[in-house]
Amino acid sequence: MAETTVTLAGGTEMPLVGIGTWQLSGASGYNAVRKALDIGYRHIDTATMYLNEAVVGRAVRDSGVPRKELFITTKLPPAKVGRERKTLEESLHDLGTEYVDLWLIHWPPRDGASPGTWQHFLDARQEHLARAVGVSNYSTAQIDQLVAATGQAPEVNQIRWGPSLFDSRRLEESREREVVLEGYSPFKSTNLRNQVLTEIAAAHGVSAAQVVLRWHLEHGIVVIPKSARAERIATNFDVFSFTLTPDEVTRIDALAHIGPR
Numbered sequence: 001m002a003e004t005t006v007t008l009a010g011g012t013e014m015p016l017v018g019i020g021t022w023q024l025s026g027a028s029g030y031n032a033v034r035k036a037l038d039i040g041y042r043h044i045d046t047a048t049m050y051l052n053e054a055v056v057g058r059a060v061r062d063s064g065v066p067r068k069e070l071f072i073t074t075k076l077p078p079a080k081v082g083r084e085r086k087t088l089e090e091s092l093h094d095l096g097t098e099y100v101d102l103w104l105i106h107w108p109p110r111d112g113a114s115p116g117t118w119q120h121f122l123d124a125r126q127e128h129l130a131r132a133v134g135v136s137n138y139s140t141a142q143i144d145q146l147v148a149a150t151g152q153a154p155e156v157n158q159i160r161w162g163p164s165l166f167d168s169r170r171l172e173e174s175r176e177r178e179v180v181l182e183g184y185s186p187f188k189s190t191n192l193r194n195q196v197l198t199e200i201a202a203a204h205g206v207s208a209a210q211v212v213l214r215w216h217l218e219h220g221i222v223v224i225p226k227s228a229r230a231e232r233i234a235t236n237f238d239v240f241s242f243t244l245t246p247d248e249v250t251r252i253d254a255l256a257h258i259g260p261r
């Protein structure tokens with residue numbers, strides 16, 4: 001049985017596959033999150049900026065899934081720097097929860113890495129309002145600035161990732177700092193008709209989309225595909241019953257050299 005979670009530096013278990021919720025709001029957001037929870041997803045990625053935390057919260061409550069089985073991520077937008085604590089409290093209120101599992105700085109604020117904001121995140125973890133804390137869209141140099149200022153590395157860096165963006169050095173730099181990479185927009189950055197992907201998909205009797213998601217997992221990278229369609233929500237989660245060979249992983253890694261074709 002393939003691994004379904006990764007252990008973060010602070011000890012929190014993070015499910016490797018979550019449902020992305022950007023542009024999922026209203027009834028379609030509610031239905032997508034309910035569907036995801038019904039078929040077994042336990043990880044939901046939202047953000048203050050997505051304006052859907054209340055919808056996510058309602059879907060979670062109605063699902064009946066116990067809170068402690070869930071992993072909920074939300075993110076602080078740069079515009080809320082200076083109001084970190086209040087913004088987190090609003091997220092918790094809207095989500096209907098006493099804590100989030102992961103709180104991320106959504107983008108580096110205008111003045112760069114922003115160790116002052118990072119200190120608020122560390123305080124929130126200390127106070128059990130967030131089980132884990134991290135960043136998104138940060139460079140390795142910006143992560144190093146946070147470590148230099150506070151002695152604490154983010155547990156996660158959520159960045160745009162996919163075969164066409166594969167960067168072994170970035171991955172290595174993250175591992176060295178015990179920062180788990182979480183990839184977003186796995187499909188938007190990928191041509192799902194690429195021949196390498198379709199050949200590998202045919203060999204396993206799965207879709208190219210499933211191959212892309214499985215490829216993230218082979219690298220220990222968390223992935224959060226978004227779909228509003230029930231059948232895709234289901235197949236995007238069906239990536240634990242097959243594995244890719246080292247040779248297949250290497251062929252997909254090499255797609256970074258030709259771009260998203």
Ligand SMILES: NC(=O)c1ccc[n+]([C@@H]2O[C@H](COP(=O)([O-])OP(=O)(O)OC[C@H]3O[C@@H](n4cnc5c(N)ncnc54)[C@H](OP(=O)(O)O)[C@@H]3O)[C@@H](O)[C@H]2O)c1
Nearest residue numbers: 020021022045136184185186187188209225226227228232
């Ligand atoms: N931290 C950040 O700055 C940041 C930025 C962007 C995204 N994110 C997070 O990452 C999540 C995922 O990224 P994303 O929403 O940008 O893009 P994505 O998950 O790569 O792609 C979503 C698109 O792919 C389609 N799709 C879904 N499953 C598919 C499948 N099996 N086969 C073919 N097409 C499929 C969806 O259409 P349908 O809905 O019609 O199925 C939608 O058009 C977001 O929802 C958000 O939670 C974070």
